[in-house]
Amino acid sequence: MPFTLRLSLCSLALSLGMISSGLAQSQSVPNPPTSSEISDLAAALVAAASEEEQERLLAAKKNLTNNSLLVELKTIADPLIEKGDYAQALRISQLAALIAERIGERRGLGEALNSLGEIYYRQNRMTQVLDCFQKSLAIYEEIGDKKEMALALWNIAQIHKLQGRPDQELELLNRSLAISKEIGDKSLISRALHSIGKVHRLQGRSDLALEFYQKSRALSEELNDKATLAITLYDIGAIYTLQGRYAEAMTYFQKSIKISEERGSATNKNELAFPLDGLGALYLYQGRYDQALEHYHKSLKLREEINNKFGIGTTLNNIGAVYKSQGLYEQALEWYQKSLKLYEEINGKEGVATVLGNIGVIYHRQGRSDLAFEYQRKSLQLREEMGHRLGICVTYKNLGRLYQDKGSYPEMLEISRRAARMAEEINAPEELWGAQELIGRALRALGQPVQARESFLDAIATIESLRHQVAGGGQQQQSFLENKLSPWLGMIDLLVSQKEYAEALSFAERSKARVLLDTLQAGRSSLRQSLSPQERQSEEEQRLRLVSLNSQLTSELRRDKPDPSRVADLKSCIEKARLEYETLETGLYVAHQELKVNRGEASIINADELAAMLPDATSALLEYVVTDEATFLFVVTKPPGQTAAEIKVFTIPIKQTDLAKQVESFRQRLAERNLGVRAPAHKLYDLLLKPAQSLLSGKSNLVIVPDDRLWELPFQALLDERDRYLIERSAVSYAPSLTVLREMRARSDKRRAEPSSSTLLALGNPLIGQETVERARLTLRDEKLSPLPEAETEVRALGRLYGARRSKVYVGAEAREDRLKAEAGQARIIHFATHGVLNNAAPLYSYLALAQGDKNEDGLLEAWELMELDLKADLAVLSACETARGRTSAGEGVIGLTWALFVAGTPATVVSQWEVESASTRDLMLGFHRQLQAPRAVAKLTKAESLRRAALNLMKNPDTNHPFYWAGFVLVGDGR
Numbered sequence: 001m002p003f004t005l006r007l008s009l010c011s012l013a014l015s016l017g018m019i020s021s022g023l024a025q026s027q028s029v030p031n032p033p034t035s036s037e038i039s040d041l042a043a044a045l046v047a048a049a050s051e052e053e054q055e056r057l058l059a060a061k062k063n064l065t066n067n068s069l070l071v072e073l074k075t076i077a078d079p080l081i082e083k084g085d086y087a088q089a090l091r092i093s094q095l096a097a098l099i100a101e102r103i104g105e106r107r108g109l110g111e112a113l114n115s116l117g118e119i120y121y122r123q124n125r126m127t128q129v130l131d132c133f134q135k136s137l138a139i140y141e142e143i144g145d146k147k148e149m150a151l152a153l154w155n156i157a158q159i160h161k162l163q164g165r166p167d168q169e170l171e172l173l174n175r176s177l178a179i180s181k182e183i184g185d186k187s188l189i190s191r192a193l194h195s196i197g198k199v200h201r202l203q204g205r206s207d208l209a210l211e212f213y214q215k216s217r218a219l220s221e222e223l224n225d226k227a228t229l230a231i232t233l234y235d236i237g238a239i240y241t242l243q244g245r246y247a248e249a250m251t252y253f254q255k256s257i258k259i260s261e262e263r264g265s266a267t268n269k270n271e272l273a274f275p276l277d278g279l280g281a282l283y284l285y286q287g288r289y290d291q292a293l294e295h296y297h298k299s300l301k302l303r304e305e306i307n308n309k310f311g312i313g314t315t316l317n318n319i320g321a322v323y324k325s326q327g328l329y330e331q332a333l334e335w336y337q338k339s340l341k342l343y344e345e346i347n348g349k350e351g352v353a354t355v356l357g358n359i360g361v362i363y364h365r366q367g368r369s370d371l372a373f374e375y376q377r378k379s380l381q382l383r384e385e386m387g388h389r390l391g392i393c394v395t396y397k398n399l400g401r402l403y404q405d406k407g408s409y410p411e412m413l414e415i416s417r418r419a420a421r422m423a424e425e426i427n428a429p430e431e432l433w434g435a436q437e438l439i440g441r442a443l444r445a446l447g448q449p450v451q452a453r454e455s456f457l458d459a460i461a462t463i464e465s466l467r468h469q470v471a472g473g474g475q476q477q478q479s480f481l482e483n484k485l486s487p488w489l490g491m492i493d494l495l496v497s498q499k500e501y502a503e504a505l506s507f508a509e510r511s512k513a514r515v516l517l518d519t520l521q522a523g524r525s526s527l528r529q530s531l532s533p534q535e536r537q538s539e540e541e542q543r544l545r546l547v548s549l550n551s552q553l554t555s556e557l558r559r560d561k562p563d564p565s566r567v568a569d570l571k572s573c574i575e576k577a578r579l580e581y582e583t584l585e586t587g588l589y590v591a592h593q594e595l596k597v598n599r600g601e602a603s604i605i606n607a608d609e610l611a612a613m614l615p616d617a618t619s620a621l622l623e624y625v626v627t628d629e630a631t632f633l634f635v636v637t638k639p640p641g642q643t644a645a646e647i648k649v650f651t652i653p654i655k656q657t658d659l660a661k662q663v664e665s666f667r668q669r670l671a672e673r674n675l676g677v678r679a680p681a682h683k684l685y686d687l688l689l690k691p692a693q694s695l696l697s698g699k700s701n702l703v704i705v706p707d708d709r710l711w712e713l714p715f716q717a718l719l720d721e722r723d724r725y726l727i728e729r730s731a732v733s734y735a736p737s738l739t740v741l742r743e744m745r746a747r748s749d750k751r752r753a754e755p756s757s758s759t760l761l762a763l764g765n766p767l768i769g770q771e772t773v774e775r776a777r778l779t780l781r782d783e784k785l786s787p788l789p790e791a792e793t794e795v796r797a798l799g800r801l802y803g804a805r806r807s808k809v810y811v812g813a814e815a816r817e818d819r820l821k822a823e824a825g826q827a828r829i830i831h832f833a834t835h836g837v838l839n840n841a842a843p844l845y846s847y848l849a850l851a852q853g854d855k856n857e858d859g860l861l862e863a864w865e866l867m868e869l870d871l872k873a874d875l876a877v878l879s880a881c882e883t884a885r886g887r888t889s890a891g892e893g894v895i896g897l898t899w900a901l902f903v904a905g906t907p908a909t910v911v912s913q914w915e916v917e918s919a920s921t922r923d924l925m926l927g928f929h930r931q932l933q934a935p936r937a938v939a940k941l942t943k944a945e946s947l948r949r950a951a952l953n954l955m956k957n958p959d960t961n962h963p964f965y966w967a968g969f970v971l972v973g974d975g976r
Contacts, residue, residue, distance in 0.1 A: 035068065042072035046092055054095065058102070070096050070108035077115055081122070084306045090119050110139040110148060117155060124309040124346040130159045150179040150188045157195060162310060164349025164386040170199045187228075190219035194232050202350070204389030204426030206239050213239070227271065230259040234274040241282050242390070244429045246471040253278045254587060269302040273311055276302070279583075280318055284325065285430060286470055287479035290842070291586075292322050294579045313342035313351050317358065324362060325483065333362050350391075353382035357395050364402055372402055393422040393431050400438040404445075413442035433462035437487045444494055452494055459487035460510075467514075472586035477515045485511050489627045496632060501647040502607060505634050508625045509604045512705070513736035519903055520743040535588060542581045549574045550858040578845060605739040610645040613738065613745075614638040619701040621738060622692070626708035628656050635692045636738075637699070650691040660709040662687075667712050671914035673964040678719060681963075685718035685726070693721075701944065702730045703975065705737055714913055716951070717967035727951055727967070731944040733975030736902070744907035744974045751828070751874055760807035761827035764788070764795030766815035766834055766851040766859070790922040791833035794879065797926055798831060801933055816853030817861050821869065829875045830906070833925070836880025836897070843896040848880055863900040871905040874974075875943060878911045879925050898972050908943055908973035920954060920965040927953050944975030 041057060048054045073096040080089035093115040100109035117132035137152035157172035173196050180188035197212030213236050220229035237252030256275035260268050280295035296319045303311035320335030336359050343351035360375030376398050383391035396419035403412035416438035423432035440455030463484050470480045488511035495504035531539060553570040556562050605613075613621060614637065621636035631652040636645050666680045688710075689696065696702070704715055711734075716727035726732065735741040765788045792811045799809035808827070810819060815834070824830055835849040837860075844863040852859035878897060901909050910928070912921075927950030931941050941949070951966040960966065 038068045038072055042069055042076065045069075045073070045095060046076055058099070070100055070105060070112065073099070074111065074115060081115070081119060084122075086119050086123055086307075090116070093119060106139050106143050107145065107148075110136040110143075110145075110152075113139070114152070114155070121158075122306065122308065126159055126162065126347060130156065133159065146179050146183050147185055147188065150176045150183075150185070150192070153179070154188075154191060154195065161195075161199070162350075163347055164353075164382065166199055166203060166387055170196065173199065186219050187223055187225055190216045190223065190225060190228050190232075193219070194228060194235070197232075198235060201235065201239060202390070203387050204393075204422070204428075206243065206427050210236065210239055226259050226263055227268070230256045230263070230268075230271055231274060233259070234278055237275065237278050238281075241278065241285065242430070243427050244285075244466040244469055246282055246286060246466075246469050248469075249282055250279070250471040250587065251591075253282070269306050270308050270311055273299040273302040273308075273315070277315060277318060280322075282471065284318075284322055285480075286472070287325075287482045288582075289322050289326055291579055291583060293319065294576075294583075296322065309342050309346050310348055310351065313339045313346075313348060313355075316342065317351065317355050320355075320358060324358065324365075327365075329362050329366055333359065336362065349382055350386060350388060353379045353386070353388065353391055356382070357391070357398060361398055364398070364405070369402060369405060373399075376402065389422055389426050390428060390431070393419050393426065393428060393435075396422065397431060397434050397438065400435070400442075404438065404441060407445075409442045409445040413439060413446065416442060429462050429466055433459045433466075433484070433487065436462060437490060440487070440490055440494075444490070449494060449498060453491070456487050456491040456494065460491070463487065477518075481514060489625070492625055492632065493627065493630075496649050496651065501634070501649045504632075504649060505623065505636070505647055506604055508623060508632075508634065509737050509739050511625075512707075513740045516736055516899065516902055517740050517743065520740060520747070531588065535591070539584065539588065542577070542584050544856060546574070546577050546581060547856060547858040549577055550860050551852070554858065554860070575842075578842060603739075605742050607645060609742055610636055610647075610738065611638060611643060613703070613742065614645060618699055619703070620696055620699040621703045621705070623705035623738060624688075624707045624710050626656050626659065626710065630654065631656075631659060631688075631707075633688065633692060635695050637695055648692070648695060652687060652691065654687065656708060659687075663709045663713045667714070667913065670714065670717060670963050670967060673962055675962075677717075677963060681717060681719040681725075684713065685720055688713075689715075689718065689726070690721070696730075700730050701942075701975075702726075702732050703738075703741065704732060704734050705741075706734060712913065714963070714967045714970065716948075716970070717963040725955075725963070725967075727948055728955075731942065731948040731975070733944040733971045733973070735973060736899075740902075741974065744902070745976065747905070747907045748874055748974045748976065751872060754872075759827070760798060760802045760809075760829045760831065761820075761823055762795040762798050762807065762809045762831040762833070763815035763820060763850060764809070764811050764831075764833035765792035766811070766849060767813040788834065788918055790918040791879065794833045794922040794925055795831065798929055801926075801929055813851050813853075815851050817850040817857040817859050818854035820850060820861065821857075821865075825870055825872055827871075827873050829877070830871070830873045831877040831879065831925075831929075833879040833922075836878060836912075838896070844900065846896050848878065848897070863897045866897065866900040867903045869904045871901070873906045874908060876901050876906045876909045877925065877928075878909065879921055880912065880916075902973065906973075908971060908975065910943075910947060910969055910971050912968045913970060914964075914968050916968045917965065920960050921969075923960070924950050924954055924966065924969060942976045944971050947971050 044057055045054050048057065073092050077089045077092040077096070080086075080092070093112055097109060097112035097116065100106075100112050113132045113136040117129050117136065120126075120128040120132060133152055133155045137149060137156065140146075140148040140152055153172045153176035157169045157176065160166075160169040160172065173192055177189065177192035177196065180192055193212045194216035197209040197216065199209075200206075200212065201209035213232050217229060217232045217236070220226075220232060233252045233256040237249040237256065240246070240249035240252065253275040256278075257272065260272040260275070263271075276295045276299035280292045280299065283289075283292040283295065296315055300312065300315040300319070303315060316335050316339035320332045320339065323329075323332035323335065336355050340352065340355040340359070342348075343355060356375045357379035360372045360379060363369075363375060364372035376395055380392065380395040380399070383395060396415050400412050400416040400419060403409070403415065416435050420432060420435035420439060423429070423435055436455050436459035440452045440459065443449075443452035443455060463481070467477070467480060470477050488507055491507045492504050492511075495501075495507065549570060553567065553574060556566055556570060610621070613619075617638055617640045619638070621634075623634040623636075625632040625634070631654060633650040633652060635648045635650070637648075638645055662680065662684060666677070666684060668674075669677045669680065702715075706713065716725065716732045718726045720726065720729075735744075795809050795811060799807045808823065810816070832848050837847050837849070839845045839847075844867070847860040847862040850859050850861055898909050898911050928947050931946035931949050932943065934941070947969065951969075954960045954966040
């Protein structure tokens with residue numbers, strides 16, 4: 001039952017709010033109790049149901065004069081505190097304080113007060129915490145115990161920290177450090193150094209903070225003080241994250257986690273939660289939102305188990321930040337409100353300021369400007385009171401965006417400059433580039449284009465410096481730039497307004513397909529070959545776990561009546577295993593920094609190279625850049641009789657959101673075979689191509705570089721003013737960027753000069769276990785995994801077309817995943833005629849279904865596995881559903897099967913934009929390959945022209961003249 005102190009007990013004037021002082025020390029009494037008696041008494045006191053029973057037990061031990069009983073009670077209470085049983089721990093510690101007062105044991109009373117303070121701290125009862133710690137400090141000063149004085153000063157400093165009083169906190173910590181040095185206690189010195197570093201970090205003095213952290217780290221390593229070491233490593237990682245040193249930060253977080261786990265996370269849950277939060281923040285900076293959420297939720301679970309309200313508030317805020325970054329504002333607001341409520345309950349001033357600012361950002365993005373200003377100003381006031389310079393910098397930047405929306409450009413410029421100065425002072429490049437971009441936009445609006453240009457260039461340079469420090473491989477690299485392209489877009493807009501079209505195109509190219517370009521220019525590094533045996537084993541175990549789970553899910557889905565609950569459980573397990581695998585892989589890349597080569601600035605295509613991309617006057621290059629308010633169309637042509645390329649730019653006045661809606665509506669109508677496709681086909685042609693109609697007249701070969709949702713638009717199905725589909729007059733191919741296309745063409749040219757032992761590798765209608773699904777009348781090559789006899793007919797016909805000596809064709813049980821991986825490196829053309837399954841949430845787990853074969857394969861050839869192949873093929877054809885689709889990554893293009901094949905080394909792919917029908921797909925594919933292989937009196941047809949002619953043949957057939965049948969497949973890459 002709860003234990004409540006009463007003033008009448010033993011006539012002692014003792015309560016939690018007022019502890020008597022100056023009592024006479026007890027006289028020594030002969031025959032003190034034995035240790036066994038003390039232990040029994042402690043147990044009996046704890047078990048006593050009432051104060052009266054406790055009083056009788058104490059009265060029976062009149063010879064009790066030492067503090068052994070207090071030690072016994074503390075031994076009982078401490079594990080309860082760690083377990084989170086605060087009510088029972090509080091009861092015992094209150095009893096210890098009462099007994100210490102009764103026997104005049106001042107040191108014991110100080111220790112009991114410290115225990116009470118620790119319990120109140122964990123319950124976030126800060127008034128009681130401060131009272132207990134201050135009284136314990138007074139006792140230790142009275143008895144001259146300097147070690148305990150140093151500890152009490154440190155404890156009191158932590159309360160001032162939580163309540164946003166950094167000056168008082170630092171003063172107390174410096175006193176604690178001085179006393180610790182005086183008595184030579186290295187453990188206390190280490191703790192004080194760490195805490196002083198924390199104050200400097202929050203005040204934006206990162207270099208000074210690192211100096212204190214490194215001193216603390218050295219001492220805690222010397223003392224083998226793993227508790228202090230673990231949290232210090234986390235804090236060093238947090239500074240490196242702020243500074244954009246992501247790979248170094250991850251190393252420190254991983255070390256911190258390892259130490260905490262070795263100590264036993266069951267008793268160090270709060271300690272372990274910190275580096276988990278740190279990893280969450282790192283992944284958030286790198287745009288890996290799923291991994292950020294995974295780590296934040298792990299941290300939240302630990303903090304909820306011990307009811308650490310301050311920590312819970314921190315992690316709730318962090319989860320809100322992930323949803324904010326994803327544009328899920330209502331969900332973000334929900335998490336922020338929970339966090340704010342907790343911080344206000346515990347008077348966590350720093351946390352309140354942070355969440356107020358974040359809520360202000362949400363209101364801004366929701367168009368609620370008045371509320372946004374109110375919240376940002378409240379946040380700024382609190383942060384200025386605390387001297388929290390990083391927070392002040394962030395708030396300045398947020399206010400700058402609000403002034404931009406109001407058109408208050410002088411105010412925007414002034415506060416953005418303040419943000420930039422502060423970001424430079426505290427070495428926060430993530431905040432710096434945002435402020436530099438805002439300065440550029442303000443200067444542009446104020447009619448200062450030269451200065452605006454300089455600011456945009458500064459922002460771009462800052463981001464480029466960060467890009468080379470990303471932790472992890474290609475996936476982490478490509479997601480990093482997704483939310484950082486606005487300085488490039490601002491620069492493009494500025495240059496177009498000044499009619500500097502060639503330079504504007506150069507910046508458009510610099511903003512696109514950067515990871516892919518780096519890979520094509522510098523080659524890939526092989527992670528697996530660099531691993532130690534132990535690392536290789538861990539990687540293989542994780543991969544085989546994924547294989548096993550995928551196999552189980554596939555088997556369940558193929559049953560006559562799949563169990564919905566088991567399917568859901570398996571999908572959940574697979575998602576978790578994927579995140580764990582990606583985390584492991586990222587950590588391995590960080591551990592093997594030798595794989596990261598400083599490649600410098602990628603070589604962007606120049607004017608001479610642009611001209612070389614245009615063989616004659618019948619070709620044109622079209623590149624789109626989509627911004628929030630408008631879309632730019634760059635058209636590159638070579639006028640008759642000229643050798644130089646000519647660049648023109650057209651500004652299309654449509655908001656990004658409106659354009660996305662029109663594109664998706666049109667694509668959906670095509671995918672559904674809706675007869676009402678002609679009107680939107682005309683509308684989109686008029687919007688996106690008609691402005692350049694005079695330049696495109698007579699152009700029979702178009703290379704299109706889409707942007708944003710335009711990657712999902714089948715341009716070949718747009719209708720011109722003469723009611724002709726674009727494909728009727730022009731061959732169309734696509735590319736992630738013109739610079740990447742240059743690299744792909746160079747690769748193709750090199751391959752053509754090399755001998756090849758095999759031309760075609762084709763796999764069709766793989767055996768996917770016992771079939772239980774009746775084949776539908778309109779069979780789609782999708783997740784239903786029903787038989788595809790047309791696909792088998794397709795690849796067998798290809799085998800006859802290419803001939804036995806120039807082809808390898810596998811069907812049924814022979815169309816195995818392990819065989820594909822073993823033989824794909826020797827083929828010049830790879831053709832898949834099978835089911836394809838798109839994973840929108842995690843596009844690199846989109847897959848092509850093959851026969852399982854090897855027990856270490858699951859028969860699902862996923863995009864990330866394709867990336868690891870070393871292919872020499874000039875062309876890959878994915879005759880399956882939605883293989884052109886994936887997640888549209890800002891700047892990088894569509895991340896999915898096509899992107900993976902480019903990374904693997906294939907310069908051209910034919911892929912589908914929706915769920916294609918099997919029979920017409922067979923006819924289209926056979927027609928395509930026949931055109932490719934047909935002997936010509938003159939030059940052979942290009943890949944793009946071959947696909948065009950195959951599509952036109954389907955268009956002539958009344959049964960397949962709807963664009964659904966012929967427009968679904970596109971050629972991405974080198975269309976020659």
